[in-house]
Amino acid sequence: MSLLAQINDPKDLKRLPDSSLAELAQEIRTLIIDTCASNGGHLAPSLGVVELTLALHRVFDSPQDKLVWDVGHQAYAHKIICGRRDRFSTLRTLDGISGFPKRCESVHDVWEVGHSSTSLSAATGFAVSRDLSRRKTKVVAVIGDGSMTGGIAFEALNHAGHLNRDMVVVLNDNEMSIAENVGALSGFLSRTSSSEFIHRIKRETEEFIRGIGSDVGKSALKVARKVEESFKGLFTPAMLFQAFGFEYVGPIDGHDLPLLMETLERVKSFDNAVLVHVLTTKGKGYQPAEQNPALFHGVGPFERETGKVLKGKGGASSYTAIFGSVVSRLAEDDERVVAITAAMPDGTGLTPFSKQFPDRFFDVGIAEQHGVTFAAGLAAEGKRPVFAVYSSFLQRAYDEVLHDVCLQNLPVIFALDRGGVVGSDGPTHHGVFDLSYLRHIPNMTLMAPKDENELQHMLKTALCHDGPVAVRYPRGNGYGVPLDQELRCLPMGKAELLRSGVNGVIVALGTMVVPALEAAELLAAEGIDLTVVNARFVKPLDEELLLELAGRYPKIVTIEENVLQGGFGTAVMELYADRGLHDRAVLRLGYPDAYIVQGEQHELRAMHGLDPAGIAAKAARFFRG
Ligand SMILES: Cc1ncc(C[n+]2csc(CCOP(=O)(O)OP(=O)(O)O)c2C)c(N)n1
Ligand SMILES: CC(=O)[C@@H](O)[C@H](O)COP(=O)(O)O
Numbered sequence: 154m155s156l157l158a159q160i161n162d163p164k165d166l167k168r169l170p171d172s173s174l175a176e177l178a179q180e181i182r183t184l185i186i187d188t189c190a191s192n193g194g195h196l197a198p199s200l201g202v203v204e205l206t207l208a209l210h211r212v213f214d215s216p217q218d219k220l221v222w223d224v225g226h227q228a229y230a231h232k233i234i235c236g237r238r239d240r241f242s243t244l245r246t247l248d249g250i251s252g253f254p255k256r257c258e259s260v261h262d263v264w265e266v267g268h269s270s271t272s273l274s275a276a277t278g279f280a281v282s283r284d285l286s287r288r289k290t291k292v293v294a295v296i297g298d299g300s301m302t303g304g305i306a307f308e309a310l311n312h313a314g315h316l317n318r319d320m321v322v323v324l325n326d327n328e329m330s331i332a333e334n335v336g337a338l339s340g341f342l343s344r345t346s347s348s349e350f351i352h353r354i355k356r357e358t359e360e361f362i363r364g365i366g367s368d369v370g371k372s373a374l375k376v377a378r379k380v381e382e383s384f385k386g387l388f389t390p391a392m393l394f395q396a397f398g399f400e401y402v403g404p405i406d407g408h409d410l411p412l413l414m415e416t417l418e419r420v421k422s423f424d425n426a427v428l429v430h431v432l433t434t435k436g437k438g439y440q441p442a443e444q445n446p447a448l449f450h451g452v453g454p455f456e457r458e459t460g461k462v463l464k465g466k467g468g469a470s471s472y473t474a475i476f477g478s479v480v481s482r483l484a485e486d487d488e489r490v491v492a493i494t495a496a497m498p499d500g501t502g503l504t505p506f507s508k509q510f511p512d513r514f515f516d517v518g519i520a521e522q523h524g525v526t527f528a529a530g531l532a533a534e535g536k537r538p539v540f541a542v543y544s545s546f547l548q549r550a551y552d553e554v555l556h557d558v559c560l561q562n563l564p565v566i567f568a569l570d571r572g573g574v575v576g577s578d579g580p581t582h583h584g585v586f587d588l589s590y591l592r593h594i595p596n597m598t599l600m601a602p603k604d605e606n607e608l609q610h611m612l613k614t615a616l617c618h619d620g621p622v623a624v625r626y627p628r629g630n631g632y633g634v635p636l637d638q639e640l641r642c643l644p645m646g647k648a649e650l651l652r653s654g655v656n657g658v659i660v661a662l663g664t665m666v667v668p669a670l671e672a673a674e675l676l677a678a679e680g681i682d683l684t685v686v687n688a689r690f691v692k693p694l695d696e697e698l699l700l701e702l703a704g705r706y707p708k709i710v711t712i713e714e715n716v717l718q719g720g721f722g723t724a725v726m727e728l729y730a731d732r733g734l735h736d737r738a739v740l741r742l743g744y745p746d747a748y749i750v751q752g753e754q755h756e757l758r759a760m761h762g763l764d765p766a767g768i769a770a771k772a773a774r775f776f777r778g
């Protein structure tokens with residue numbers, strides 16, 4: 154029997170002799186690699202923390218002690234140890250286990266996550282709550298070096314260090330975000346205190362003391378300068394975290410299990426806020442992932458033996474790639490164009506831009522709030538910033554969009570990728586709220602293309618417009634439609650009539666336009682002849698056309714890949730209500746007031762009746778009823 158077969162709970166892990174742990178780590182790695190090879194997943198982050206996970210579960214007593222994972226994309230070993238070994242093959246599939254910690258899956262998953270940099274705030278909350286309840290348990294947050302660049306992590310450090318409660322922060326430093334980590338913090342973390350510097354300081358201080366009594370002023374000045382220089386080099390991660398009020402331990406090798414366990418045992422006896430700096434290798438134990446940790450950060454299915462990523466069947470370019478090539482073309486013609494990403498250069502398609510225009514490309518780290526306001530500053534001074542960002546991550550910067558961009562009516566372009574359901578990442582990552590959280594902001598223009606060719610023109614349109622614009626498009630491939638070479642500005646706030654029918658109308662937005670057309674064909678075969686409109690704009694709405702349609706048809710269907718609350722359909726209903734058209738029946742199709750589960754995009758759309766058959770079925774009932 155394998156060692157792993159004996160582990161159903163962290164308690165089982167504690168029963169194993171130390172000498173078996175390396176073998177167990179190997180078995181866990183094998184299971185993670187095999188599963189990711191077939192399902193895809195966050196392979197490299199999870200492989201990097203296998204030893205750390207074992208050490209944490211050996212030393213601490215989950216679930217009484219709370220383990221809070223940042224992002225949660227590295228928690229596969231934790232899941233396997235904590236009762237999900239046998240279900241691990243269902244990772245990230247519909248009805249399968251989540252790729253992130255999930256409270257409903259296990260008592261050991263104490264904190265749900267998917268977006269980064271929240272662990273320290275959550276752990277502070279756990280620690281204070283424990284103290285208020287006078288319990289004697291431990292709280293441990295595990296945060297990566299990339300996630301540490303997020304502003305909220307520093308807000309928490311500032312507060313937690315001041316409170317100085319009993320809590321442990323494990324800084325998992327693999328010198329990588331998804332891509333190369335950026336900024337001063339990452340360079341700074343790799344510094345260690347050098348005894349050479351300490352000796353120099355000592356020597357210079359002694360010289361200074363000897364100098365007193367002779368030419369004191371001159372000597373003091375000279376030495377002060379030297380000491381200042383020395384201190385710059387001597388400034389280490391320890392000092393940074395100590396300045397925040399944390400005790401600092403490390404850096405230690407995060408793959409040395411005995412050292413990890415010994416260090417954590419020691420730290421467990423502290424009753425103050427302590428940070429343990431652990432150095433790990435992203436992708437550890439799987440050569441292709443170690444060599445290309447960015448590719449294997451979050452990877453689709455791949456060939457186990459070679460690490461060759463298996464491509465889907467579609468030959469069409471992704472929306473992301475089309476965006477990437479258009480933004481470069483726009484930048485060639487307009488030197489005001491600059492591009493920004495918050496730690497997602499590959500995911501947003503900006504890597505080619507970063508190579509072609511290195512001076513006009515900015516990776517701000519995991520700092521969406523800063524990214525938006527940075528863009529606003531650029532726009533205020535005449536640049537045309539394009540912030541390429543996942544829909545769900547922009548949620549974090551709502552106030553910056555409202556207060557810094559839109560209030561000043563600044564021409565920032567939001568290239569809003571991953572709009573709609575994204576698939577296996579699940580509820581934390583679905584971009585199904587953006588229409589609602591952007592539509593009501595004054596000055597905002599909001600559009601969604603029906604296909605990748607229209608995306609091209611919408612990006613051009615955004616650049617033509619002198620105000621904030623969000624262009625929202627989905628994860629995945631386009632339809633393979635021909636791409637116009639010449640980019641043109643679409644008429645602002647104008648929808649597109651795609652099909653004329655006599656029995657009613659469907660007004661669809663973005664990814665729902667093609668399915669709506671297909672549904673109309675299905676319905677035509679049943680004798681229901683519908684008009685189909687590509688809305689293009691959520692804001693400004695094509696009021697003229699919508700009012701005209703309301704004059705022609707008493708029943709109108711709207712379809713969007715957004716929650717219904719506050720979305721596109723609601724905008725249409727508001728228009729009719731505001732214009733006194735109270736007798737128009739509007740059927741809104743979209744996502745319900747609920748978090749959407751994980752699964753393939755097509756599965757999720759079908760589950761919610763947003764595939765052609767589902768649309769046709771609902772529309773048929775509505776128009777016949
Ligand atoms: C708010 C937010 N922005 C961006 C992301 C995308 N993202 C997920 S993991 C990650 C890198 C995290 O780096 P690090 O914390 O060092 O963990 P590692 O993957 O290196 O283990 C990024 C940018 C996210 N999950 N949340
Ligand atoms: C954990 C995280 O936030 C990212 O790794 C995300 O899973 C990437 O998603 P895409 O695969 O859509 O780029």
Ligand SMILES: [Mg+2]
Pocket residue numbers: 297298299300325326327328329330
């Ligand atoms: Mg990292």
